Amino acid sequence: MSENPTPYPLSGITVLDLSHVYNGPYATFLMAMAGASVIKIEPFEGEHLRSRGDMGGAALPFAMLNSNKQPVTLNLKSPKGVALLKEMTLKSDILIENFAPGVMDRLGVGATELHKVNPGLIYGSSSGYGKTGPYRDYPAMDLVMQAMSGVIDSTGYPDQPPVKAGAAICDFMAGIHLYGAVMTALYEREKTGKGRVVEVSMQDSVYASLASNLGMLHARGAMAPARTGNRHGGLGISPYNVYTTNDGHVVLNAPGDHHFRAILEVIGHAELKDDPQLTTRSARVQNFERVDQLIEDWTRHLSKYDVAKQMLALKVPCAPVRQLSEVMLDENMHEKGSLQWIDHPELGRVVLPHSPLIFEGLERRAIEPSLPLGSRNEQVFGDWLGYSVQDLAQLKSEGVIT
Numbered sequence: 001m002s003e004n005p006t007p008y009p010l011s012g013i014t015v016l017d018l019s020h021v022y023n024g025p026y027a028t029f030l031m032a033m034a035g036a037s038v039i040k041i042e043p044f045e046g047e048h049l050r051s052r053g054d055m056g057g058a059a060l061p062f063a064m065l066n067s068n069k070q071p072v073t074l075n076l077k078s079p080k081g082v083a084l085l086k087e088m089t090l091k092s093d094i095l096i097e098n099f100a101p102g103v104m105d106r107l108g109v110g111a112t113e114l115h116k117v118n119p120g121l122i123y124g125s126s127s128g129y130g131k132t133g134p135y136r137d138y139p140a141m142d143l144v145m146q147a148m149s150g151v152i153d154s155t156g157y158p159d160q161p162p163v164k165a166g167a168a169i170c171d172f173m174a175g176i177h178l179y180g181a182v183m184t185a186l187y188e189r190e191k192t193g194k195g196r197v198v199e200v201s202m203q204d205s206v207y208a209s210l211a212s213n214l215g216m217l218h219a220r221g222a223m224a225p226a227r228t229g230n231r232h233g234g235l236g237i238s239p240y241n242v243y244t245t246n247d248g249h250v251v252l253n254a255p256g257d258h259h260f261r262a263i264l265e266v267i268g269h270a271e272l273k274d275d276p277q278l279t280t281r282s283a284r285v286q287n288f289e290r291v292d293q294l295i296e297d298w299t300r301h302l303s304k305y306d307v308a309k310q311m312l313a314l315k316v317p318c319a320p321v322r323q324l325s326e327v328m329l330d331e332n333m334h335e336k337g338s339l340q341w342i343d344h345p346e347l348g349r350v351v352l353p354h355s356p357l358i359f360e361g362l363e364r365r366a367i368e369p370s371l372p373l374g375s376r377n378e379q380v381f382g383d384w385l386g387y388s389v390q391d392l393a394q395l396k397s398e399g400v401i402t
Contacts, residue, residue: 008035
């Protein structure tokens with residue numbers, strides 16, 4: 001494997017990535033873009049997201065999460081496959097997995113066994129509910145976790161059934177927290193020389209994001225509505241909503257009284273700045289229907305971008321509600337390199353994200369497109385571990401690698 005010529009923060013760090021779908025692969029993607037050498041270890045049929053690609057919706061997500069990784073195949077149900085993983089562990093710093101609790105132990109490659117090989121290994125795992133507790137063995141995916149965490153119940157309108165969040169927030173929040181936990185343990189190892197097992201559950205990762213809703217529940221008890229539509233989750237700010245325009249919608253938020261005075265200026269109602277129903281945030285919350293009607297009477301005659309332009313000119317928090325096709329072309333993200341056009345060998349010309357983590361003074365690491373299943377077997381097992389061509393042929397014939 002080639003070393004990164006630029007001294008990125010994680011240059012010299014080797015990561016074994018046994019994770020699949022979203023949360024683990026996102027954590028290791030962040031590591032890869034920070035300079036780590038990430039070896040993606042997959043079963044012969046490929047990890048779950050790769051094998052979903054033939055259904056027509058997973059190919060791009062796989063490419064988004066697996067840039068700059070070195071894919072290899074390994075049969076961990078084979079004793080030689082287990083032995084090979086232990087050899088890899090000896091030369092690695094971090095291992096990431098997001099199997100159900102107990103799977104790695106049953107395979108003989110759990111944290112206890114791998115720490116016998118490499119006591120300095122940072123072993124990171126993520127699951128739906130964690131390794132302990134009454135829910136430990138429950139199956140978990142993002143939809144299930146949104147339901148269990150309260151996200152679905154808090155999303156939608158109070159007089160309608162609850163709906164899931166459009167984004168896979170539980171998966172990605174878990175991935176971000178897993179990255180943070182691993183980096184914390186890596187810092188500790190610099191001082192102690194010892195590795196550590198770190199764990200993140202999807203359920204734990206989401207709870208804090210419901211702060212506004214939890215605050216309202218605490219303050220109002222049974223009187224608190226479960227869902228507030230597009231209004232503030234704690235019903236503590238007005239205006240705070242989605243408003244109709246002549247070509248779509250716009251969001252507008254006035255966290256401070258001065259923001260609302262600016263809104264009145266923009267919509268041509270400066271004479272209302274001393275209206276007692278509107279002068280304070282508390283008064284506006286009590287009269288939110290009047291506030292929303294006042295604003296929408298103005299926005300419905302303009303385009304969403306025109307509304308945003310006029311509001312932003314006076315520093316009012318406002319944005320057009322954009323379609324994903326617009327977001328993919330966002331000029332701000334493309335100019336910064338956060339989104340980049342890439343010629344992908346399998347998908348053609350596509351937009352892929354870079355890491356949100358920016359290290360000042362360093363150019364972003366170039367995006368290397370995700371690679372086919374097992375395409376780095378020779379480099380990893382041969383060049384890195386030192387197996388000969390004959391050895392690799394033998395391992396392949398024995399069903400250890402492909």
